[in-house]
Amino acid sequence: MRLTFKKILLAAVLSTSAAFVSAETLRVEIDTSSFTHQGWIDLMFNASSGNAASSTAQLSNFVGFNTQFVPELSGQTSGSLASGYTMGNLNGTADIFHAVNFGGKIGFDVDFAGSIGSAINRSLSTLSVALYGADQSTLLGHGDPASGALVQLYWLSPTSTAASSVTTRVFDSMASVGAATAISPVPEPSAWLTMGAGLGLLGLIGRRKRAAAFAV
Incomplete structure:
Protein backbone atom coordinates (compact mmCIF):
# COMPACT_ATOMS: atom_id res chain seq x y z
CA MET A 1 0.00 0.00 0.00
CA ALA A 19 4.09 20.90 -17.04
CA PHE A 20 5.72 24.20 -17.96
CA VAL A 21 9.05 24.75 -19.69
CA SER A 22 10.96 27.73 -20.98
CA ALA A 23 13.65 28.56 -23.52
CA GLU A 24 16.72 30.77 -23.33
CA THR A 25 16.43 34.54 -23.39
CA LEU A 26 16.74 36.12 -26.83
CA ARG A 27 17.64 39.70 -27.72
CA VAL A 28 15.83 41.47 -30.53
CA GLU A 29 17.34 44.73 -31.85
CA ILE A 30 16.46 47.11 -34.67
CA ASP A 31 18.92 49.73 -35.91
CA THR A 32 16.94 52.90 -36.69
CA SER A 33 19.93 55.15 -37.39
CA SER A 34 18.58 55.79 -40.89
CA PHE A 35 15.38 57.27 -39.45
CA THR A 36 14.78 60.39 -37.41
CA HIS A 37 12.34 61.58 -34.78
CA GLN A 38 9.71 59.19 -33.45
CA GLY A 39 7.83 56.14 -34.73
CA TRP A 40 6.00 53.05 -33.52
CA ILE A 41 6.80 49.39 -33.03
CA ASP A 42 4.16 46.70 -33.40
CA LEU A 43 4.63 43.42 -31.53
CA MET A 44 2.17 40.60 -32.23
CA PHE A 45 2.08 37.12 -30.69
CA ASN A 46 -0.36 34.48 -31.86
CA ALA A 47 -0.78 30.77 -32.46
CA SER A 48 -0.84 29.40 -35.99
CA SER A 49 -3.77 27.12 -35.14
CA GLY A 50 -6.08 26.10 -32.34
CA ASN A 51 -3.87 23.07 -31.67
CA ALA A 52 -1.02 25.15 -30.22
CA ALA A 53 -0.21 24.58 -26.56
CA SER A 54 -0.73 27.48 -24.16
CA SER A 55 2.40 29.67 -24.36
CA THR A 56 3.66 33.12 -23.43
CA ALA A 57 6.21 35.60 -24.72
CA GLN A 58 7.66 37.71 -21.90
CA LEU A 59 9.32 40.97 -23.00
CA SER A 60 11.75 42.98 -20.85
CA ASN A 61 14.89 45.19 -20.86
CA PHE A 62 13.52 47.72 -23.33
CA VAL A 63 15.77 50.21 -25.12
CA GLY A 64 14.53 53.07 -27.31
CA PHE A 65 10.89 52.81 -26.23
CA ASN A 66 9.16 56.18 -25.78
CA THR A 67 7.30 56.66 -22.50
CA GLN A 68 5.56 59.91 -23.49
CA PHE A 69 2.82 58.09 -25.38
CA VAL A 70 0.36 55.57 -23.95
CA PRO A 71 0.87 52.17 -25.64
CA GLU A 72 -2.03 50.30 -27.19
CA LEU A 73 -2.41 46.80 -25.71
CA SER A 74 -4.85 44.21 -26.97
CA GLY A 75 -5.57 40.51 -26.68
CA GLN A 76 -3.90 38.46 -23.96
CA THR A 77 -1.39 41.20 -23.06
CA SER A 78 -0.49 42.59 -19.65
CA GLY A 79 2.29 44.53 -17.91
CA SER A 80 4.29 47.69 -18.57
CA LEU A 81 7.76 48.85 -19.63
CA ALA A 82 8.81 48.90 -15.98
CA SER A 83 7.58 45.41 -15.11
CA GLY A 84 7.80 43.84 -18.55
CA TYR A 85 5.02 42.71 -20.86
CA THR A 86 3.53 39.23 -20.99
CA MET A 87 1.77 38.13 -24.18
CA GLY A 88 -0.34 34.97 -24.49
CA ASN A 89 -0.93 32.99 -27.66
CA LEU A 90 -4.55 31.97 -26.97
CA ASN A 91 -7.84 33.82 -27.49
CA GLY A 92 -6.74 35.67 -30.62
CA THR A 93 -3.69 37.83 -31.30
CA ALA A 94 -1.89 39.57 -28.44
CA ASP A 95 -0.59 42.96 -29.56
CA ILE A 96 1.59 45.82 -28.27
CA PHE A 97 1.68 49.03 -30.32
CA HIS A 98 4.28 51.24 -28.67
CA ALA A 99 5.99 54.54 -29.46
CA VAL A 100 9.75 54.36 -30.02
CA ASN A 101 12.58 56.85 -30.55
CA PHE A 102 14.36 56.70 -33.90
CA GLY A 103 18.05 57.44 -34.48
CA GLY A 104 19.56 54.56 -32.51
CA LYS A 105 18.96 51.01 -31.36
CA ILE A 106 15.52 49.77 -30.37
CA GLY A 107 15.67 46.52 -28.45
CA PHE A 108 14.12 44.14 -25.96
CA ASP A 109 14.61 40.68 -24.48
CA VAL A 110 12.09 37.91 -25.03
CA ASP A 111 11.54 34.70 -23.09
CA PHE A 112 9.21 32.07 -24.46
CA ALA A 113 7.53 29.56 -22.19
CA GLY A 114 4.73 27.07 -22.59
CA SER A 115 3.01 23.98 -21.33
CA ILE A 116 3.77 20.58 -22.81
CA GLY A 117 1.54 19.96 -25.80
CA SER A 118 0.47 17.00 -27.87
CA ALA A 119 2.80 15.59 -30.50
CA ILE A 120 -0.21 15.31 -32.79
CA ASN A 121 -0.89 18.43 -34.88
CA ARG A 122 1.92 20.28 -33.11
CA SER A 123 1.83 23.93 -34.24
CA LEU A 124 3.90 27.11 -33.97
CA SER A 125 3.26 30.38 -32.18
CA THR A 126 4.80 33.47 -33.80
CA LEU A 127 6.12 36.75 -32.41
CA SER A 128 6.20 39.34 -35.21
CA VAL A 129 8.02 42.68 -34.98
CA ALA A 130 7.12 45.54 -37.37
CA LEU A 131 8.08 49.22 -37.46
CA TYR A 132 5.82 52.15 -38.38
CA GLY A 133 6.37 55.83 -39.01
CA ALA A 134 5.02 58.67 -36.89
CA ASP A 135 1.70 58.47 -38.73
CA GLN A 136 1.21 54.97 -37.23
CA SER A 137 0.28 53.53 -40.63
CA THR A 138 3.39 53.64 -42.88
CA LEU A 139 5.42 50.44 -42.61
CA LEU A 140 9.18 50.99 -42.52
CA GLY A 141 11.96 48.81 -43.85
CA HIS A 142 11.82 45.86 -46.20
CA GLY A 143 9.70 43.48 -44.19
CA ASP A 144 7.74 40.33 -44.87
CA PRO A 145 5.44 41.05 -47.85
CA ALA A 146 2.52 39.36 -46.09
CA SER A 147 2.77 40.94 -42.63
CA GLY A 148 5.30 43.77 -42.88
CA ALA A 149 7.33 42.19 -40.07
CA LEU A 150 11.05 42.97 -40.00
CA VAL A 151 11.67 39.83 -37.97
CA GLN A 152 9.64 36.88 -36.76
CA LEU A 153 10.37 34.41 -33.96
CA TYR A 154 8.71 31.00 -34.12
CA TRP A 155 8.12 29.19 -30.82
CA LEU A 156 7.35 25.48 -30.80
CA SER A 157 6.17 24.12 -27.45
CA PRO A 158 7.65 20.85 -26.18
CA THR A 159 5.91 17.52 -26.11
CA SER A 160 6.47 14.50 -23.90
CA THR A 161 9.07 13.28 -26.41
CA ALA A 162 10.46 16.47 -28.01
CA ALA A 163 12.15 19.59 -26.67
CA SER A 164 10.87 23.10 -27.26
CA SER A 165 12.57 25.21 -29.90
CA VAL A 166 12.79 28.78 -31.18
CA THR A 167 13.70 29.64 -34.77
CA THR A 168 13.93 33.09 -36.32
CA ARG A 169 13.58 34.75 -39.69
CA VAL A 170 15.02 38.22 -40.32
CA PHE A 171 13.53 40.02 -43.32
CA ASP A 172 15.53 43.27 -43.10
CA SER A 173 19.19 43.71 -42.16
CA MET A 174 18.30 46.52 -39.75
CA ALA A 175 16.92 43.83 -37.42
CA SER A 176 18.84 41.17 -35.53
CA VAL A 177 18.08 38.37 -33.07
CA GLY A 178 20.35 36.54 -30.65
CA ALA A 179 21.11 32.87 -31.30
CA ALA A 180 18.32 30.41 -30.49
CA THR A 181 18.76 26.76 -29.56
CA ALA A 182 16.43 23.90 -28.69
CA ILE A 183 15.98 23.63 -24.94
CA SER A 184 15.14 20.45 -23.07
CA PRO A 185 12.25 20.73 -20.59
CA VAL A 186 13.36 22.62 -17.46
Missing part, protein backbone atom coordinates in the same frame (compact mmCIF):
# COMPACT_ATOMS: atom_id res chain seq x y z
CA ARG A 2 2.77 2.38 0.98
CA LEU A 3 4.78 1.46 -2.10
CA THR A 4 1.79 2.21 -4.31
CA PHE A 5 1.28 5.57 -2.61
CA LYS A 6 4.93 6.46 -3.11
CA LYS A 7 4.73 5.63 -6.82
CA ILE A 8 1.61 7.76 -7.25
CA LEU A 9 3.19 10.67 -5.38
CA LEU A 10 6.39 10.51 -7.39
CA ALA A 11 4.46 10.42 -10.65
CA ALA A 12 2.47 13.48 -9.61
CA VAL A 13 5.63 15.36 -8.68
CA LEU A 14 7.34 14.57 -11.96
CA SER A 15 4.29 15.44 -14.05
CA THR A 16 4.01 18.81 -12.30
CA SER A 17 7.70 19.59 -12.86
CA ALA A 18 7.31 18.94 -16.59
CA PRO A 187 11.12 22.95 -14.38
CA GLU A 188 10.03 26.45 -13.44
CA PRO A 189 10.81 27.69 -9.86
CA SER A 190 7.31 26.78 -8.68
CA ALA A 191 7.75 23.30 -10.07
CA TRP A 192 11.08 22.93 -8.22
CA LEU A 193 9.25 23.80 -4.99
CA THR A 194 6.60 21.20 -5.70
CA MET A 195 9.23 18.61 -6.52
CA GLY A 196 11.17 19.43 -3.36
CA ALA A 197 8.05 19.12 -1.23
CA GLY A 198 7.15 15.80 -2.85
CA LEU A 199 10.62 14.32 -2.46
CA GLY A 200 10.71 15.54 1.12
CA LEU A 201 7.46 13.72 1.81
CA LEU A 202 8.87 10.57 0.24
CA GLY A 203 11.89 10.87 2.51
CA LEU A 204 9.66 11.27 5.56
CA ILE A 205 7.73 8.13 4.62
CA GLY A 206 11.01 6.24 4.25
CA ARG A 207 12.26 7.38 7.66
CA ARG A 208 9.00 6.35 9.35
CA LYS A 209 9.19 2.94 7.70
CA ARG A 210 12.76 2.41 8.90
CA ALA A 211 11.86 3.61 12.41
CA ALA A 212 8.93 1.18 12.57
CA ALA A 213 11.15 -1.72 11.43
CA PHE A 214 13.76 -0.85 14.05
CA ALA A 215 11.11 -0.71 16.79
CA VAL A 216 9.99 -4.24 15.92
Whole structure:
Protein backbone atom coordinates (compact mmCIF):
# COMPACT_ATOMS: atom_id res chain seq x y z
CA MET A 1 0.00 0.00 0.00
CA ARG A 2 2.77 2.38 0.98
CA LEU A 3 4.78 1.46 -2.10
CA THR A 4 1.79 2.21 -4.31
CA PHE A 5 1.28 5.57 -2.61
CA LYS A 6 4.93 6.46 -3.11
CA LYS A 7 4.73 5.63 -6.82
CA ILE A 8 1.61 7.76 -7.25
CA LEU A 9 3.19 10.67 -5.38
CA LEU A 10 6.39 10.51 -7.39
CA ALA A 11 4.46 10.42 -10.65
CA ALA A 12 2.47 13.48 -9.61
CA VAL A 13 5.63 15.36 -8.68
CA LEU A 14 7.34 14.57 -11.96
CA SER A 15 4.29 15.44 -14.05
CA THR A 16 4.01 18.81 -12.30
CA SER A 17 7.70 19.59 -12.86
CA ALA A 18 7.31 18.94 -16.59
CA ALA A 19 4.09 20.90 -17.04
CA PHE A 20 5.72 24.20 -17.96
CA VAL A 21 9.05 24.75 -19.69
CA SER A 22 10.96 27.73 -20.98
CA ALA A 23 13.65 28.56 -23.52
CA GLU A 24 16.72 30.77 -23.33
CA THR A 25 16.43 34.54 -23.39
CA LEU A 26 16.74 36.12 -26.83
CA ARG A 27 17.64 39.70 -27.72
CA VAL A 28 15.83 41.47 -30.53
CA GLU A 29 17.34 44.73 -31.85
CA ILE A 30 16.46 47.11 -34.67
CA ASP A 31 18.92 49.73 -35.91
CA THR A 32 16.94 52.90 -36.69
CA SER A 33 19.93 55.15 -37.39
CA SER A 34 18.58 55.79 -40.89
CA PHE A 35 15.38 57.27 -39.45
CA THR A 36 14.78 60.39 -37.41
CA HIS A 37 12.34 61.58 -34.78
CA GLN A 38 9.71 59.19 -33.45
CA GLY A 39 7.83 56.14 -34.73
CA TRP A 40 6.00 53.05 -33.52
CA ILE A 41 6.80 49.39 -33.03
CA ASP A 42 4.16 46.70 -33.40
CA LEU A 43 4.63 43.42 -31.53
CA MET A 44 2.17 40.60 -32.23
CA PHE A 45 2.08 37.12 -30.69
CA ASN A 46 -0.36 34.48 -31.86
CA ALA A 47 -0.78 30.77 -32.46
CA SER A 48 -0.84 29.40 -35.99
CA SER A 49 -3.77 27.12 -35.14
CA GLY A 50 -6.08 26.10 -32.34
CA ASN A 51 -3.87 23.07 -31.67
CA ALA A 52 -1.02 25.15 -30.22
CA ALA A 53 -0.21 24.58 -26.56
CA SER A 54 -0.73 27.48 -24.16
CA SER A 55 2.40 29.67 -24.36
CA THR A 56 3.66 33.12 -23.43
CA ALA A 57 6.21 35.60 -24.72
CA GLN A 58 7.66 37.71 -21.90
CA LEU A 59 9.32 40.97 -23.00
CA SER A 60 11.75 42.98 -20.85
CA ASN A 61 14.89 45.19 -20.86
CA PHE A 62 13.52 47.72 -23.33
CA VAL A 63 15.77 50.21 -25.12
CA GLY A 64 14.53 53.07 -27.31
CA PHE A 65 10.89 52.81 -26.23
CA ASN A 66 9.16 56.18 -25.78
CA THR A 67 7.30 56.66 -22.50
CA GLN A 68 5.56 59.91 -23.49
CA PHE A 69 2.82 58.09 -25.38
CA VAL A 70 0.36 55.57 -23.95
CA PRO A 71 0.87 52.17 -25.64
CA GLU A 72 -2.03 50.30 -27.19
CA LEU A 73 -2.41 46.80 -25.71
CA SER A 74 -4.85 44.21 -26.97
CA GLY A 75 -5.57 40.51 -26.68
CA GLN A 76 -3.90 38.46 -23.96
CA THR A 77 -1.39 41.20 -23.06
CA SER A 78 -0.49 42.59 -19.65
CA GLY A 79 2.29 44.53 -17.91
CA SER A 80 4.29 47.69 -18.57
CA LEU A 81 7.76 48.85 -19.63
CA ALA A 82 8.81 48.90 -15.98
CA SER A 83 7.58 45.41 -15.11
CA GLY A 84 7.80 43.84 -18.55
CA TYR A 85 5.02 42.71 -20.86
CA THR A 86 3.53 39.23 -20.99
CA MET A 87 1.77 38.13 -24.18
CA GLY A 88 -0.34 34.97 -24.49
CA ASN A 89 -0.93 32.99 -27.66
CA LEU A 90 -4.55 31.97 -26.97
CA ASN A 91 -7.84 33.82 -27.49
CA GLY A 92 -6.74 35.67 -30.62
CA THR A 93 -3.69 37.83 -31.30
CA ALA A 94 -1.89 39.57 -28.44
CA ASP A 95 -0.59 42.96 -29.56
CA ILE A 96 1.59 45.82 -28.27
CA PHE A 97 1.68 49.03 -30.32
CA HIS A 98 4.28 51.24 -28.67
CA ALA A 99 5.99 54.54 -29.46
CA VAL A 100 9.75 54.36 -30.02
CA ASN A 101 12.58 56.85 -30.55
CA PHE A 102 14.36 56.70 -33.90
CA GLY A 103 18.05 57.44 -34.48
CA GLY A 104 19.56 54.56 -32.51
CA LYS A 105 18.96 51.01 -31.36
CA ILE A 106 15.52 49.77 -30.37
CA GLY A 107 15.67 46.52 -28.45
CA PHE A 108 14.12 44.14 -25.96
CA ASP A 109 14.61 40.68 -24.48
CA VAL A 110 12.09 37.91 -25.03
CA ASP A 111 11.54 34.70 -23.09
CA PHE A 112 9.21 32.07 -24.46
CA ALA A 113 7.53 29.56 -22.19
CA GLY A 114 4.73 27.07 -22.59
CA SER A 115 3.01 23.98 -21.33
CA ILE A 116 3.77 20.58 -22.81
CA GLY A 117 1.54 19.96 -25.80
CA SER A 118 0.47 17.00 -27.87
CA ALA A 119 2.80 15.59 -30.50
CA ILE A 120 -0.21 15.31 -32.79
CA ASN A 121 -0.89 18.43 -34.88
CA ARG A 122 1.92 20.28 -33.11
CA SER A 123 1.83 23.93 -34.24
CA LEU A 124 3.90 27.11 -33.97
CA SER A 125 3.26 30.38 -32.18
CA THR A 126 4.80 33.47 -33.80
CA LEU A 127 6.12 36.75 -32.41
CA SER A 128 6.20 39.34 -35.21
CA VAL A 129 8.02 42.68 -34.98
CA ALA A 130 7.12 45.54 -37.37
CA LEU A 131 8.08 49.22 -37.46
CA TYR A 132 5.82 52.15 -38.38
CA GLY A 133 6.37 55.83 -39.01
CA ALA A 134 5.02 58.67 -36.89
CA ASP A 135 1.70 58.47 -38.73
CA GLN A 136 1.21 54.97 -37.23
CA SER A 137 0.28 53.53 -40.63
CA THR A 138 3.39 53.64 -42.88
CA LEU A 139 5.42 50.44 -42.61
CA LEU A 140 9.18 50.99 -42.52
CA GLY A 141 11.96 48.81 -43.85
CA HIS A 142 11.82 45.86 -46.20
CA GLY A 143 9.70 43.48 -44.19
CA ASP A 144 7.74 40.33 -44.87
CA PRO A 145 5.44 41.05 -47.85
CA ALA A 146 2.52 39.36 -46.09
CA SER A 147 2.77 40.94 -42.63
CA GLY A 148 5.30 43.77 -42.88
CA ALA A 149 7.33 42.19 -40.07
CA LEU A 150 11.05 42.97 -40.00
CA VAL A 151 11.67 39.83 -37.97
CA GLN A 152 9.64 36.88 -36.76
CA LEU A 153 10.37 34.41 -33.96
CA TYR A 154 8.71 31.00 -34.12
CA TRP A 155 8.12 29.19 -30.82
CA LEU A 156 7.35 25.48 -30.80
CA SER A 157 6.17 24.12 -27.45
CA PRO A 158 7.65 20.85 -26.18
CA THR A 159 5.91 17.52 -26.11
CA SER A 160 6.47 14.50 -23.90
CA THR A 161 9.07 13.28 -26.41
CA ALA A 162 10.46 16.47 -28.01
CA ALA A 163 12.15 19.59 -26.67
CA SER A 164 10.87 23.10 -27.26
CA SER A 165 12.57 25.21 -29.90
CA VAL A 166 12.79 28.78 -31.18
CA THR A 167 13.70 29.64 -34.77
CA THR A 168 13.93 33.09 -36.32
CA ARG A 169 13.58 34.75 -39.69
CA VAL A 170 15.02 38.22 -40.32
CA PHE A 171 13.53 40.02 -43.32
CA ASP A 172 15.53 43.27 -43.10
CA SER A 173 19.19 43.71 -42.16
CA MET A 174 18.30 46.52 -39.75
CA ALA A 175 16.92 43.83 -37.42
CA SER A 176 18.84 41.17 -35.53
CA VAL A 177 18.08 38.37 -33.07
CA GLY A 178 20.35 36.54 -30.65
CA ALA A 179 21.11 32.87 -31.30
CA ALA A 180 18.32 30.41 -30.49
CA THR A 181 18.76 26.76 -29.56
CA ALA A 182 16.43 23.90 -28.69
CA ILE A 183 15.98 23.63 -24.94
CA SER A 184 15.14 20.45 -23.07
CA PRO A 185 12.25 20.73 -20.59
CA VAL A 186 13.36 22.62 -17.46
CA PRO A 187 11.12 22.95 -14.38
CA GLU A 188 10.03 26.45 -13.44
CA PRO A 189 10.81 27.69 -9.86
CA SER A 190 7.31 26.78 -8.68
CA ALA A 191 7.75 23.30 -10.07
CA TRP A 192 11.08 22.93 -8.22
CA LEU A 193 9.25 23.80 -4.99
CA THR A 194 6.60 21.20 -5.70
CA MET A 195 9.23 18.61 -6.52
CA GLY A 196 11.17 19.43 -3.36
CA ALA A 197 8.05 19.12 -1.23
CA GLY A 198 7.15 15.80 -2.85
CA LEU A 199 10.62 14.32 -2.46
CA GLY A 200 10.71 15.54 1.12
CA LEU A 201 7.46 13.72 1.81
CA LEU A 202 8.87 10.57 0.24
CA GLY A 203 11.89 10.87 2.51
CA LEU A 204 9.66 11.27 5.56
CA ILE A 205 7.73 8.13 4.62
CA GLY A 206 11.01 6.24 4.25
CA ARG A 207 12.26 7.38 7.66
CA ARG A 208 9.00 6.35 9.35
CA LYS A 209 9.19 2.94 7.70
CA ARG A 210 12.76 2.41 8.90
CA ALA A 211 11.86 3.61 12.41
CA ALA A 212 8.93 1.18 12.57
CA ALA A 213 11.15 -1.72 11.43
CA PHE A 214 13.76 -0.85 14.05
CA ALA A 215 11.11 -0.71 16.79
CA VAL A 216 9.99 -4.24 15.92
